[in-house]
Amino acid sequence: MSQPEIFYSLEQRDDGIAHLQLNRPERMNTMSPAFFPQLRDTVRALDEAGQTRVLVISSTGKHFSAGMALDTFAGDSPLLDTGSARSRLAFQASLRKLMDCFSAIDQARFPVLCAVQGGCIGGALDLAAACDMRYCTAEAFFSLQEINIGMAADLGVLQRLQGLLPQGVARELAYLGERFGAERALQQGLVNAVLPDHEALLAHVLGVAAKIAAKSPLAMAGSKLALNHARDHGVDASLAQMSLLQSAIFDTEEMGRAILAWKTQAADAGFAPLAPVAKL
Template sequence: MELTTLDYRVDGAIARVTMKRPDELNTMNKAFWNELIDVFAAIDADMRVRAVIIASTGRHFTAGLDLGMAAASLGGGAPADPGRARESFRRHVKQMQETFNVVDRCRVPVIAVVQGGCIGGGVDFVTACDMRICTENAFFTVQEVNIAIVADVGTLQRIPHLLPQGLIRELAYTGRRFPAAEAKQYGFVNAVTADHEAALAAAEAMAQQIAAKSPLVIAGIKQVLNEGRSQTIEQGLEYVAVWNAGMLQGDDVPNAVKAQMAKQEAVFADLRA
């Protein structure tokens, strides 16, 4: 897989995806939107992978959507058929949404490590992740309002599950910076560290802890939590009951109980492709 905007590697049970355009502030150009989909397809196909760490390089996590790409997608002039032009634009937005949908749907937990600015599309990206760890100098900005766009690739749909409504609306309406300390106060980030190296180390420790659990159970927890966002409590309870009735048939529960009783670490097999 040839990548120009991302570095992808797997170390043991941990997949690492790193944005690698620091001189361009890791802006999300046309290649990025396709490459992230390809990388997460590889992750989902690799049964060794039990957790993913998303990271970046340079001073900032990302400055968001490449403005040249944004301008090109909006186009200009008077199209011969405005209806067809708008239908084409809708498909363009849906394709961009899919780039972060694949992160949200990934069968394993995804941890984002944020340093410096996480702006515009960066917020769409990290809200599609399961957990977020950031540095003291990190900040998040729903930038779209500042360039007269309604955020349309995931922030406004996912952030209501992460933050209170009043705060969400303030951030979306004003486009102000949401600094690390405030983000931690509201539980948007799981931890704040002194620097990027410490944030990466914290993500590594979390990923290794997750990777030691039953991958079948971790996949089930993520699936049930994600489905629960659009379900009533009663529907969610029925969903998890059916999930466990179907999935808890193998060796993992006996292995886990035996290890607990022996005060040992259980060892779980990878999922099957």
């Protein structure tokens, strides 16, 4: 019986930071179909357990990831069959499942930070776009390679980029398939900061993660829920949602801990983790 492919390692720290690191540098950290459900299940398991306060996704080697492995598109895989009405219907269902694997990042109750070195290409940009914040090294670049192999990007990046970049810039990425360098990515708001090298990148992102992990996980989850809802809905609908959300998470004891820690500059406010999600 063949062993499953190992695409990444996962470290869960005592301070609530989880660090998922892509670890196939010899293959430019490319993604085969097996990668997607593994990532989805890992993120959802972290979310359901309730102990994780922030997730960092980083990589190894020269490039963050070259995206979907090109051999995925070769051969007679049922995943790619669109030769009949029935197969096209199945194709749609399969594609929705793949999309859901990156949506798990967006839907997690904790923030997800992405640390990019080298190339972030094709499906890797779909992954990065689903994260809350992105950081990169000075030599990093981003590319929607799909247009260069005759297909439209289809795992969420076209839908998410328009909320991260001006319309014209997002369309330039989608239509041209050219490299989008670190400096321009920072200028246009695709990344939060550019660091000189991989070591500095990881140190910076883990430092940001530590600051997030030190805050109330309840308030952090509520903030992410509110931001995501406002991104996808109008102001009036989002304000209505906020009134319901705040009534659900407003906790004066939690606030008391936060205020005391802020006043005393305490390193650990003693916040309880989120409750685990019940298994069904």
